[in-house]
């Protein structure tokens with residue numbers, strides 16, 4: 001078993017950044033180099049002001065403060081850091097292919113392939129290459145082929161050797177540090193026992209050995225996308241029941257509590273919301289769909305695809321419902337959006353339900369005032385594909401503004417002032433302590449509050465003279 005002195009991670013994103021920070025923290029004797037092609041991102045990782053790290057993740061900045069410059073380094077110097085590494089983690093993004101074979105379903109592996117070629121070119125001696133990104137089954141084989149092909153014409157002592165392992169990351173954003181420090185399990189898939197034990201030796205520094213699972217490489221790759229597919233399936237299931245609750249007078253929170261107390265079902269991941277978002281769920285399910293179709297398993301493909309379809313339908317259902325409640329039209333009406341991130345405690349907006357719901361509302365002509373404690377206006381602009389409107393206008397001028405526009409609001413209260421509706425889309429803690437009495441006075445009547453996350457206290461809202469709609473609650477919704 002190799003004694004690990006130096007590791008390198010390619011990709012300083014939401015997975016690579018926190019994962020390597022925790023490894024550096026728990027293994028102070030190992031030098032951890034995180035490299036990325038994005039110079040701006042690396043500069044932010046190296047920023048003196050820890051508020052400027054590119055990723056907002058509770059607990060991350062204090063680890064970076066402790067380890068950066070000691071055994072944790074962020075740089076764009078791929079060549080030198082690959083050359084000195086005993087283990088290289090590949091943690092780059094693998095977006096869904098937009099065109100060509102498998103478009104809309106298969107993952108685009110161009111970055112992973114590029115990394116494999118870079119490792120082949122710059123590494124020295126024996127190197128363990130670890131897949132950290134979530135990848136379609138059989139990607140390890142692609143990496144292995146690229147690495148081996150690079151050595152086929154080399155003979156003698158210059159010949160390099162490689163082992164490829166799959167070590168998927170199960171962290172969820174917003175709780176990444178806790179998930180990394182106390183994982184339910186660490187999964188390592190591979191063929192070579194020595195390599196598996198070498199990687200295990202790193203995790204053993206803080207993870208109990210019985211939680212480190214060894215599997216064959218394809219089981220490991222498939223387990224990651226299956227875990228995400230099962231989690232996403234639970235959300236589509238509970239959201240489908242939420243719609244039925246609204247229609248029948250039942251309450252999805254009560255149903256979830258009742259079914260969740262059955263140990264076989266379990267209580268987690270049963271919160272009905274505006275639909276699942278994030279960089280993984282949709283992409284991984286679509287990968288599963290592609291894989292199943294590829295192997296001629298049409299029914300399996302259709303089964304998993306329906307989880308994504310239900311999610312799309314559910315997001316549309318919410319925007320339609322908002323329009324319906326506001327007398328069938330929201331043209332030139334001010335709507336306050338609370339939360340743009342795909343979940344609380346992250347600045348990540350990838351696949352956020354807020355993007356789709358806001359786009360629908362803009363399409364209907366609304367003027368949106370968007371608040372989020374961590375997402376920047378620039379990010380919202382990129383996601384909506386629309387520039388923010390100039391802030392210098394009076395609320396009386398809403399009808400003279402071009403229809404379907406948005407503005408960023410630093411303050412919840414300014415965002416709500418004069419609005420016809422407030423829509424809660426992310427479960428940020430601060431939204432659960434809003435002063436509804438104050439807001440109620442400032443909104444245009446009749447006014448609505450739509451709580452897609454079930455985080456508001458309805459009594460307080462009703463007392464403030466506002467109409468209230470809560471996801472999946474057929475018993476309290478004021479129709």
Ligand code: UDX
Pocket residue numbers: 010011012013014015016035036037038041091092093094095111114115132133134135279280
């Ligand atoms: C997420 C998932 O966690 C991962 O499992 C999935 O496969 C892709 O999306 P994440 O870390 O969140 O990964 O992605 P992202 O924040 O986009 O970070 C990837 C980083 O890799 C970026 O900073 C990008 O600049 C970098 N990159 C990409 C390289 O350094 N080199 C490349 O060749 C390509």
Ligand code: UDX
Pocket residue numbers: 169170171172173174228231235268269270271272273274275276277278279280281342343344
């Ligand atoms: C997910 C997996 O949880 C993680 O293990 C994997 O490594 C990456 O993908 P992440 O996307 O960061 O993590 O967040 P997660 O907490 O799983 O939430 C995903 C989406 O589901 C969010 O939009 C969230 O709001 C939604 N969700 C989650 C619900 O709507 N209801 C729930 O009960 C739980």
